[in-house]
Amino acid sequence: MSYLKKGNSAFRNQQLKEAVNLYEKAAEENPAVSFFSDFNIKLARRKIASTSFSFPSKRELVSTNEVLGQNLVNNIEYYSKNHPAAPYLLNHQLYTVDIVIPVYNALEDVKRCLESVVKHTDNFRITTYIVDDASEENTTAFLRSFCKQHKGFELIEHKKNCGYTKTVNDGLKASKSDYVVTLNSDAIVTKGWLQGLVRCMRTGDRLGIVGPLSNAASWQNVPALYDKNNQFAVNELPHDMTPNDMAELVLKVSNHLYPRVPFVNGFCFIITKEVIEKIGYLDEATFPTGYGEENDYCLRAAQAGFELAIADDTYVFHAKSKSFGHEKRKEYSKKGSASLKAKHGDEKVNSLAGQIRDMKVFQNIRDKVENGLAFRNTCKEYSDPLQKRVLFLLPVSGGGGGVHSIVQETIGMRRIGVKANIAVPQKHRHKFLKVYEDVEDREDIFLGFEDTDLIDISGGYDVIIGTIYTSMKLVEKISQVNKEIIPAYYIQDYEPLFSEPGSNSWKEAYDSYKLLPHAILFAKTDWICEKIFDVHGVKVKKVSPSIDHDIYHPDVSAKAKAGLSDKLVMSAMIRPKTPRRGAERTMQFLKNLFDEMNENIHIEIFGCEESDPRFQKLERDFTYHNYGVLTREGVASILKRSDYFVDFSDYQAFGRTGLEAMACGAAVMITKFGGVEEYAQDNSNCMLCDVFSEAYGRFDFNRLSSVMKKNAILTASEYSVHKASVTILNALA
Structure with missing residues (x-):
């Protein structure tokens, strides 16, 4: 048996190191087979690397063609953010995140916080630095045990109490990731929180700090800003809702505005590596106990040219820590405010505080959440899918894979008695009839339209479905006139990839997913659904792909x-x-x-x-x-x-x-x-x-x-x- 065949046999039996040795011998013995053996050697070595991969707590930059590693549980491959395939990958595959959690007692809050962080990584590569600021023995013992039991958690301990700001700084100094989150130990993170924060961060080249909405985060409060004493509210969750339920509702009602702000509440605060490299760490000399340190950091980041934003589609619950009593917090808050004004000037601080106070966008956000809470339990009338009259809108000149899908599935709907048609430009209708001349009722399927009569044509349908980004403005126009029609979008690809970023066509494609907030969006692959949610925060329903087995089938002869x-x-x-x-x-x-x-x-x-x-x-x-x-x-x-x-x-x-x-x-x-x-x-x-x-x-x-x-x-x-x-x-x- 040749070395090449022996190598193949070893490979099939998962004897990968032996396979590499045999393939190398095959290439030496017969250079003609090196075409095959070289590739097999690289494949075997990649498999060896993947089986020995462990979740990393430290990351280093690699060449642009290198796969960083694989999450063997979820079968996720991670890449350098400079990889050539980066436009086609998801944020969690490209960017690393560290979390810094300062702890001082309040053990029950800490347990809930850490439990939520373990559950909700959103598939990012994460290292969590827990910095224990000389807590009592029971808290310290728990943290030591927890970090031993959970990969990706590292414990930094202070021998004496150093105060909040130095505690956070010690975690920030340990971080090596693209982004780092400072997270209060009384916070409960939710499903999608990191995805939402990073998504918001990726919407602007100059964004440096982002925070979520919360029940208790000053101007980021939802649904109520103030309590009955005209103080910032600590909103209780409805009795039948969990933090994850509220996060889902916030996402559902959001318009993904990502408003730019002068301040971000520090309870949950994601920062880019570039910000830290440019302005350094929190000012622990001026704000040793916290309370004002995050506002100071925001001001310094803005002075350095960075923008700040709120991810208004993301929610993190804030329990308000028991580390300090209410009176002690008031005292620290008052001192922090005085220190901030002393450092930056009363006029500047008051002006920026007034600016965020007067931002109407936050009241609109709160109104949406309030309305969502009011109507969340209303029952929707059952809709029989077979009674829907469906019109696909296809304003293109010819075929392609996406067009084939639409034609096939229109035919499939008609076979089960659903009224389904495809509207194409009148000037191109003859092309569709020619391409699909094997379809018996093609004359009935393809409706030719002019811009002036499309609204009239759509009046005979319950649903109108855009099929390309350029069709969504037509869908919008139709739905504005025919109020009863349901707008939808059958997404065939992530179309912003087709144009130069920033161009008119790119912007139209980018905006198409949110053009009609109440439209039903659906796509045939998880990748399309995940890519749009990853970039835009818009949920897309998954439907099954199709192929026509009447045409595509084996023929042994x-x-x-x-x-x-x-x-x-x-x-x-x-x-x-x-x-x-x-x-x-x-x-x-x-x-x-x-x-x-x-x-x-x-x-x-x-x-x-x-x-x-x-x-x-x-x-x-x-x-x-x-x-x-x-x-x-x-x-x-x-x-x-x-x-x-x-x-x-x-x-x-x-x-x-x-x-x-x-x-x-x-x-x-x-x-x-x-x-x-x-x-x-x-x-x-x-x-x-x-x-x-x-x-x-x-x-x-x-x-x-x-x-x-x-x-x-x-x-x-x-x-x-x-x-x-x-x-x-x-x-x-």
């Missing part, structure tokens, strides 16, 4: 009928007009593969015409067959005779063609970034590739096995048009 039985058939979609689809790297990969295999491989591509000048610039110095822009049937005929299909896009929001290739019985190599994990399982039904690594194009026939093809066909069989149609109707109901 396809290769023979094409006269390709003795060839390995490789196919790829090449779309050079869309840079993120990786046409350049795909053609280079195909060229390298052809040079290795010559007459043993038959390469077929589709998606662009040979005469396209953008295609002409790509690597073409090898034998391939270009079938140009195809209908669905044309694509299916290629996939049915393909042994392998490759998709080296930067990312895929779904990767429809990959799933269609799997349905046709092809083994698939596809980018790992984006939403392909909706169906793609590495080493089980496909091969996932890091297209930004040097080894992305190392082709491994052993991994793309017959077992993988079998699994691929089984996976694809789970995605039906009927299921997708029903899940959309359910989302609309």
